[in-house]
Amino acid sequence: MSDKITTHWKGGLTFESDNPSGKSVIMDTNIEGQNERFGLSPKAMMLSSLAGCSALDVISTLDKMKVDIDDFKIDVSGELTDEHPRYYHSVIVDYHFYGSDLNKEKCERAVNLSVDKYCGVMEMFRRFATVETAIHFHVN
Structure with a gap:
């Protein structure tokens, strides 16, 4: 059994990653000088x-x-x-x-x-x- 996901760059240091369930998650990281986060680490x-x-x-x-x-x-x-x-x-x-x-x-x-x-x-x-x-x- 194998899983495959695709992670797509959304600009800056933000990415959207899909999941075999059909759902997706937004990922980013702490950026110095920027307070706003869009996703999960x-x-x-x-x-x-x-x-x-x-x-x-x-x-x-x-x-x-x-x-x-x-x-x-x-x-x-x-x-x-x-x-x-x-x-x-x-x-x-x-x-x-x-x-x-x-x-x-x-x-x-x-x-x-x-x-x-x-x-x-x-x-x-x-x-x-x-x-x-x-x-x-x-x-x-």
């Missing part, structure tokens, strides 16, 4: 991809387990190298579950399945970065 989108990949796994696994939660979010932070080419050398992924009667064991199982087995983006990150994960439960 490509490196930060990598962190979003990691969170999105794992979140899809976790929620679909919880659905199969018939586990109810009120809310769920993932915070991802990444530390870039100092030297060019700058890349994320360490990443922290924090899973946050919210609810009044959380099944902690099943939530942890869903996260572990994503981290250890299903999330391809997580595996890609492990090829170049140290990845730490933590699970947080917030009882309403």
Whole structure:
């Protein structure tokens, strides 16, 4: 299976990239002396991809387990190298579950399945970065 995308220059340092889903995203970067941004940072989108990949796994696994939660979010932070080419050398992924009667064991199982087995983006990150994960439960 392969994916193909096309990224098209929109002027300045702004680009539009399509996706096999038919959707597109605007990318740009911080430009000194310019306050306005039009899109997302490509490196930060990598962190979003990691969170999105794992979140899809976790929620679909919880659905199969018939586990109810009120809310769920993932915070991802990444530390870039100092030297060019700058890349994320360490990443922290924090899973946050919210609810009044959380099944902690099943939530942890869903996260572990994503981290250890299903999330391809997580595996890609492990090829170049140290990845730490933590699970947080917030009882309403």
